[in-house]
Amino acid sequence: MKTLIIHFSQTGNTLRMADRIRDGIVERTGRCDVMAMRDVEAGSLEDYDLIGFGTPVFYFQEPFHVRDFLKALPDQKGKHWFLFGTHGSMWGTMFLSMADILKGKEAEVVGYHHNYADAFLQFYPYPFVTTGHPDEKEIEETRAFGREIPEVSRRIAEGDRSLIPQPVSCPDLWKWVAQGFSPEVLSQLLPPLEIDLDRCTECGLCQENCPVQGIDIESNPRRLQDPCVYCTYCITVCPTCAIGGDIIDLMAALAPEFAKHYIRNLENAAAEGKFEWKIDPASIDFSDNLFRQRERKLKNRP
Numbered sequence: 091m092k093t094l095i096i097h098f099s100q101t102g103n104t105l106r107m108a109d110r111i112r113d114g115i116v117e118r119t120g121r122c123d124v125m126a127m128r129d130v131e132a133g134s135l136e137d138y139d140l141i142g143f144g145t146p147v148f149y150f151q152e153p154f155h156v157r158d159f160l161k162a163l164p165d166q167k168g169k170h171w172f173l174f175g176t177h178g179s180m181w182g183t184m185f186l187s188m189a190d191i192l193k194g195k196e197a198e199v200v201g202y203h204h205n206y207a208d209a210f211l212q213f214y215p216y217p218f219v220t221t222g223h224p225d226e227k228e229i230e231e232t233r234a235f236g237r238e239i240p241e242v243s244r245r246i247a248e249g250d251r252s253l254i255p256q257p258v259s260c261p262d263l264w265k266w267v268a269q270g271f272s273p274e275v276l277s278q279l280l281p282p283l284e285i286d287l288d289r290c291t292e293c294g295l296c297q298e299n300c301p302v303q304g305i306d307i308e309s310n311p312r313r314l315q316d317p318c319v320y321c322t323y324c325i326t327v328c329p330t331c332a333i334g335g336d337i338i339d340l341m342a343a344l345a346p347e348f349a350k351h352y353i354r355n356l357e358n359a360a361a362e363g364k365f366e367w368k369i370d371p372a373s374i375d376f377s378d379n380l381f382r383q384r385e386r387k388l389k390n391r392p
């Protein structure tokens with residue numbers, strides 16, 4: 091069985107899980123290739139029998155360019171796929187939506203796996219409530235998923251359709267929120283990003299790391315958010331905090347309210363034994379966020 095894992099990962103959580111799933115698969119089958127989504131050409135999937143796909147959750151759903159990638163795939167008839175992801179506390183419609191797209195391509199989705207993971211969001215304080223995740227137990231569960239998935243795929247291929255899982259679902263409220271966070275709504279809701287030219291050193295990190303090539307720092311005026319998936323990763327990677335603007339203050343003002351939902355969901359997960367607190371939510375100081383912490387460090391640097 092030839093297996094490939096494709097991933098999109100910005101802050102490394104999903105990539106770490108991809109590597110653990112690969113370890114589990116290699117234990118069972120001896121080989122598993124891993125590829126970043128940006129390096130995948132549609133034709134390169136033809137050789138594989140089982141394809142895993144991993145992504146973070148953005149705005150209660152799969153990132154918009156991930157959705158576009160899946161939608162652009164050629165027919166997947168006869169292929170088995172599995173889906174995995176990382177998130178803070180709410181995975182939203184991600185699995186329902188991705189499974190739906192793959193079903194439309196006639197792929198069979200034979201497994202789902204997801205992990206709580208750290209969120210390096212500039213508008214939240216750091217550490218935040220899921221810092222410390224995935225922990226050792228969750229990493230081992232991820233490896234175990236990798237060990238099991240080739241056998242599940244083999245048995246389904248042999249005709250045991252009882253093993254085909256339902257996509258990981260979510261509460262109706264999350265579906266409603268995911269629908270609300272469309273690219274059109276986000277473009278209206280979020281203040282445009284701004285570049286502070288006095289701080290920008292033209293290092294190019296924002297441009298290199300934009301998942302949709304929406305930045306050109308050499309053009310005049312600089313091209314920003316054209317296109318944009320609202321991942322805000324350009325803010326995160328900029329070493330001089332040159333990218334920001336009103337979005338930072340708006341999101342920071344909303345953060346305590348968002349966090350209440352985050353925390354409520356984690357409390358529910360903890361009550362079901364699916365999440366273990368590493369950080370006391372009462373210790374989170376909302377008066378300071380990661381962006382401001384980084385700005386302060388820069389100012390204090392000799």
Ligand SMILES: Cc1cc2nc3c(=O)[nH]c(=O)nc-3n(C[C@H](O)[C@H](O)[C@H](O)COP(=O)(O)O)c2cc1C
Pocket residue numbers: 098099100101102103104105145146147148149150151176177178179180181182207208209210211320321322
């Ligand atoms: C723009 C953005 C939106 C996010 N939205 C959600 C969300 O709706 N629900 C959630 O639980 N986590 C959300 N997160 C947290 C990420 O899903 C989480 O940090 C993930 O593990 C990042 O994966 P990576 O390290 O592979 O990039 C969001 C993160 C970003 C950057």
